[in-house]
Amino acid sequence: MRMPLDAPPLSEEEIALIAEWIDQGAKWEKHWAFIPPETSIKPPETTFDTIAVNGIDHFIFNKLEEMGLQPSRKAEKEILLRRVHLDLTGLPPSKEDYNRFLADTDPQAFARVVDTLLASPAFGEKWASMWLDLARYADSKGYEKDLHRNIWKYRDWVIDAFNQDMPFDEFTIQQLAGDLLPRPSESQLIATAFHRNSMANDEGGTNDEEFRVASVLERVGTTFEVWQGVTMACAQCHSHTYDPIKHEDFYRAMAIFNNTADKDLYNEQPKLFTYKPEDKEKVHHLLNWLEEKLDKHPAGASAGESHPAGHAGDNPASGTAGDKQFLYREKESLLTGIGYRKTEAEEFQDKSSLIELVSHDQQSIWQVQDSSWIMFEDVDLTGVEAISFGYASLYGAIVEIHLDSPLGPQIGEVTLDVTAGGFPGNAPETWVVAKASITPVAGKRDIYYYFKKDQQFAQDLLRMDWVFYHEKDPLYKKMGPESLRKITAIEETEPLYTPILRELPPEKSRKTYLFDRGDWRNPAQEVEPGIPAALGSIPGDHVDRLSFARWLVGGENPLTARVFVNRIWEQLFGFGIVESVEDFGSQGIAPTHPLLLDWLAVQFRDKHDWHIKSFLKQIVLSAAYQQSSAVSKEALEKDPHNNYLSRGSRTRLSAEVIRDQALAISGLLSPKMHGPSVMPYQPASVRAFGGTFWHESEGEDRYRRAVYTYWKRTNPYPSMISFDSPTREVCTSRRIRTNTPLQALVLLNDPAYIAAAEAWARNILEQYPGNVEKGIAENLQLITALPPGEEKIAALTGLYKESLSYYQSDSSGVKLLAAETEPAQKDPQLAALTVVTNVMFNLDEFVTRR
Numbered sequence: 001m002r003m004p005l006d007a008p009p010l011s012e013e014e015i016a017l018i019a020e021w022i023d024q025g026a027k028w029e030k031h032w033a034f035i036p037p038e039t040s041i042k043p044p045e046t047t048f049d050t051i052a053v054n055g056i057d058h059f060i061f062n063k064l065e066e067m068g069l070q071p072s073r074k075a076e077k078e079i080l081l082r083r084v085h086l087d088l089t090g091l092p093p094s095k096e097d098y099n100r101f102l103a104d105t106d107p108q109a110f111a112r113v114v115d116t117l118l119a120s121p122a123f124g125e126k127w128a129s130m131w132l133d134l135a136r137y138a139d140s141k142g143y144e145k146d147l148h149r150n151i152w153k154y155r156d157w158v159i160d161a162f163n164q165d166m167p168f169d170e171f172t173i174q175q176l177a178g179d180l181l182p183r184p185s186e187s188q189l190i191a192t193a194f195h196r197n198s199m200a201n202d203e204g205g206t207n208d209e210e211f212r213v214a215s216v217l218e219r220v221g222t223t224f225e226v227w228q229g230v231t232m233a234c235a236q237c238h239s240h241t242y243d244p245i246k247h248e249d250f251y252r253a254m255a256i257f258n259n260t261a262d263k264d265l266y267n268e269q270p271k272l273f274t275y276k277p278e279d280k281e282k283v284h285h286l287l288n289w290l291e292e293k294l295d296k297h298p299a300g301a302s303a304g305e306s307h308p309a310g311h312a313g314d315n316p317a318s319g320t321a322g323d324k325q326f327l328y329r330e331k332e333s334l335l336t337g338i339g340y341r342k343t344e345a346e347e348f349q350d351k352s353s354l355i356e357l358v359s360h361d362q363q364s365i366w367q368v369q370d371s372s373w374i375m376f377e378d379v380d381l382t383g384v385e386a387i388s389f390g391y392a393s394l395y396g397a398i399v400e401i402h403l404d405s406p407l408g409p410q411i412g413e414v415t416l417d418v419t420a421g422g423f424p425g426n427a428p429e430t431w432v433v434a435k436a437s438i439t440p441v442a443g444k445r446d447i448y449y450y451f452k453k454d455q456q457f458a459q460d461l462l463r464m465d466w467v468f469y470h471e472k473d474p475l476y477k478k479m480g481p482e483s484l485r486k487i488t489a490i491e492e493t494e495p496l497y498t499p500i501l502r503e504l505p506p507e508k509s510r511k512t513y514l515f516d517r518g519d520w521r522n523p524a525q526e527v528e529p530g531i532p533a534a535l536g537s538i539p540g541d542h543v544d545r546l547s548f549a550r551w552l553v554g555g556e557n558p559l560t561a562r563v564f565v566n567r568i569w570e571q572l573f574g575f576g577i578v579e580s581v582e583d584f585g586s587q588g589i590a591p592t593h594p595l596l597l598d599w600l601a602v603q604f605r606d607k608h609d610w611h612i613k614s615f616l617k618q619i620v621l622s623a624a625y626q627q628s629s630a631v632s633k634e635a636l637e638k639d640p641h642n643n644y645l646s647r648g649s650r651t652r653l654s655a656e657v658i659r660d661q662a663l664a665i666s667g668l669l670s671p672k673m674h675g676p677s678v679m680p681y682q683p684a685s686v687r688a689f690g691g692t693f694w695h696e697s698e699g700e701d702r703y704r705r706a707v708y709t710y711w712k713r714t715n716p717y718p719s720m721i722s723f724d725s726p727t728r729e730v731c732t733s734r735r736i737r738t739n740t741p742l743q744a745l746v747l748l749n750d751p752a753y754i755a756a757a758e759a760w761a762r763n764i765l766e767q768y769p770g771n772v773e774k775g776i777a778e779n780l781q782l783i784t785a786l787p788p789g790e791e792k793i794a795a796l797t798g799l800y801k802e803s804l805s806y807y808q809s810d811s812s813g814v815k816l817l818a819a820e821t822e823p824a825q826k827d828p829q830l831a832a833l834t835v836v837t838n839v840m841f842n843l844d845e846f847v848t849r850r
Helices: 012-023 055-066 077-089 095-103 109-119 121-134 152-163 168-180 186-196 208-228 247-257 277-296 327-337 481-492 545-552 560-573 594-607 612-620 633-638 655-666 699-703 718-722 741-749 751-767 772-784 790-809 811-816 828-840
Strands: 271-274 341-344 355-357 365-367 372-380 384-392 397-403 410-416 432-437 444-453 462-471 496-499 512-515 523-527
Touching (some): 055 594, 077 095, 077 121, 095 109, 109 612, 121 152, 121 208, 121 560, 121 655, 152 186, 168 186, 168 545, 186 208, 208 247, 247 512, 271 327, 277 481, 327 481, 384 410, 444 462, 560 594, 594 612, 655 718, 655 751, 772 790, 772 828, 790 828
Antiparallel strands (some): 271 496, 365 462, 372 444, 384 432, 397 410, 397 444
C-alpha cells in the first residue's frame, strides 16, 4: 500500500528533504524534549541590544528580527505597575502605590517594587492557585458522595512554600516523598498530601481495592504531567502511540507509587494528627502535668513501654515518640503507657462493604446492614479483660469480637440495646456505653468487630463512636481522680487531621503487575519499579518514591526544569514557550523559542538554584515583559496571538484574581491567612443542592482571598467556575479562557460583587463628601490604571445622576440592592453610587491584565 495511506502524496520538496536526510546517514534522534538542555547556550546577538535588559530580551528580540518585527515601546508606568502587582500578588495597586511609583524617577524604582511584591504574603496566596490546580486540591473527596476532606493544611503548606521561596527541588521531594526523608518533620509529612488529593469513592458497595488502584494510576499520570510534561496516562492501556513510552513503562512507574498505605478507606488513613495552636499549648501543658505525676508514681519508670505503637491513631512518622513536634503521638504513647487505651471507631484499618461513616461529620461508623465488620491491625491485647463501646442504635444490635479474620476465633460478645427512635439530622443526640468481657489473649492480634442484627433486620442497626480496651489494674486508675480529669480534658481536645503518604513496611509491600489493556482485574506479568528508558534511569539499586523524586530534580533529568519554567512563562505571558504546557511530547506544540526555553531551564536550575522568586524577578525585569500591549497592524498580521511577544501580553484574569481585585478595591479584603476553607456569599438555590453543605461564613471570613474558598468538586463555587476555574477532579495544567455572557451576569448580580460595589461606594462617599464626580474619576483609575478618559468619566457621572434621581423619586427601589444594613438600604446616594461602582467592576479593564 502506497504511503501516506489514504492521503495526498508527499510534495517534491518533502521527498527531496527525506532523500537528503537518507544521504546524510538517516540518523534518528530522540525527540528534543528527551535530550537534556545544553549548559553552554548563550543569548544571541540583537540589533535592539540598547533596550535589552537581560538575556531573555536577546532571545525574544532576535526572533522578532527574523520575523521582520521590532519590539513594542515600554508600557506606561501605571500599566506596568498594575501588571506586575496582578502577576506577582494577584492584587491591584492602591492609589498610594500609583502615586509613589509615579513620583519615583530612580531607574531602580521598578526593581524595588518587584522586591516588595515578592516579599509580600500575598505572593504565596496568588501563586498557590496555579499549583493547587496541578495538585487537584479540593475540600471534598469527589465522586457521587463527595464528602468533606480535611486537607486544608496542604493548601497552607503550598502558600508558605512559595512565600518562603522554597527551592523547587526541595518543593518536589517533600511532596512526592517527604515521609521517606530521615526523621521527617510535620511540615514534610503534610507536603505529601499532594498525592492524597486524588479522589476517593465513598459510595456504598464500591470495591476499595479498585479505587485504591485507580488512585495510584491517577498519581502516575499526574506526576508525569506536572513534572515531566509527558502524557504518561496514555500508556495505561497500551504502549504510547506517539512517544517512546511502553505499556510496561507505565506499570514500572506505578510500582514506585504502589506501596503507600492508603487504600480508599472512608477514614483516609494514614493521617497526620496535629492541634490548633491554642489547643497545642493546652495539651502540652496537660501532658507535662501527667508526666510529672507519673515520674512520682512507683510504677512510672516502666510506663509507656507496655504498649508500643499499634494504636489506630498512631502518628505515621516512625521513630517520633517523645518528639515534641509530634504532640499527638506523644499523647498516644503516654496514655497507652498508663493503660488508658481509647480508639476512635472510624479509625479502622479495614472494613466490610456494609460499613460507612456518618456523613454529617464522618466521626463515627455506621453499620448499614447485617453482617458487617471493622478491623484494627496489631492491637496489643496483653492484659486486656474487657472492651467497651460508645454507641447509638435505632433497632439494637449484637457485636461479636473475633481475632485474625471476620469469622476467626471469637473472644467476646455484647448485645447493644435501642438508644433512640430517630437521629435528627442524621446525628445521634445520645451515646451509650456497653461493655463486653473477653477471653484473655496475649500479644498483638488483628481484631474484628462483627455486627449482627438483634431482633430486627434494618439498614441502620448501629452507630459506633469509640472503642475502649480495659486493662486489668491499669496505672491511670492508681494516679488519682485529678489525673483522670486531666486525661478527659486531653481526650476532649479534638485534633486536626491531614491525609498523608506513608510507605508500607517491607513485609507488607505490594507486588505490581502490568494490567492487560489497563484493566486492574487482568494482571499479567510482574514488574519492578522504574521509568521509561527515553527519560534516562534512576541511579542506584533501590528505586522508591524518594529516589524517583531526587531523579526528577537531578541534573540528568531532561524535562523538570523546562516544564516548570514553561509554567512560569505561561502564568506571566498567557502562553507557554511550549503552548501545550501539559505535553512536551511529539504531539505537543513545538516551542516558539527552543533555545530560550533551554537557557531558562539551565538558569533556573544552576544560576537560581531552583529558587522561584529570583527567577521571576529576572523575567519581570526584562524589557520583553515591560512592553506595551498596544499592537501595530504589522505585528497583528505576523504575530496574531502574540506567541512571539511582539508586544506586551494582554490576558483575561483568573477567577481568583478577579474576585480578590474586587474585594481589595472595595476595602473589604481580609488579610487573614491560613486555616480551614471559608464559605462566602453564594446563591441560596446553590446552597440547597444535594442537601445543605454550604454554611455561609461570618465576619471577615466572607471576604478572605479566593484561594481559601471551600472547593467542593461536584458543586464548586459557581462564580469561579463561570470565570473558568476547573473542578479539580483531575490535574489541570491549563485553564481555558472564555468571555461568556455568564461572566457579565456574575459581575452584575453576584452578592459578593454587589457587596464589594456597595462598600466601595461607601468609601467614595466618605472620602469625597459633596464631590461624588471627583470621587468617581479618581477611583476609576484603580481599574483603568491610566488616568481615565473624559468620555468614561462623563458616562459614569451621568449614570450616577440618573440613578440618584431614580432612587430619590422611588425609595422602594433602594431595597433591590444587597446592602448589609437597613440604614444603607434607605440611602439613595449610596444606592446610586453602588450602581456606578458595580458598572466599574464590569469594565473590560477590570477583567483584563494589560
